[in-house]
Amino acid sequence: MKDVRVVLSPNAAEIYTKLKESDEKLDKSILNSFLEKVEILKTNVHYGDPVAKKLIPKEYVKTYEIKNLFRFELPQFFRVTYTITNGATGIEIVVLVLDIMDHKTYNKKFGYKNR
Secondary structure: OOEEEEEEOHHHHHHHHHHHHOOOHHHHHHHHHHHHHHHHHHHOOOOOEEOOHHHOOHHHHHHHOOOOOEEEEOHHHOEEEEEEEEOOOOOEEEEEEEEEEOHHHHHHHHOOOOO
């Protein structure tokens, strides 16, 4: 079985740092849930819900040249998007966390309309 490495994109790393440095109880809850999900991803890279290829935001394709996208939920309607790829050595799997975002940002990124 290949080793799994979880890497944060610059966007995800920025939000992660903000959550980590925050003293807000809700932010701590979101961070703890994210860290729990990362541990799950290390044993099951397909943990999240797959996103249909036609729904993958073009910015992800352009910036990261991704071919697959998954998402999972966090408390307070936050969403995490990630992609799976082979590592440079071919003996590991890299899970690239693309975004950690609130629901409003998620809807905007995926082109969903608010009702």
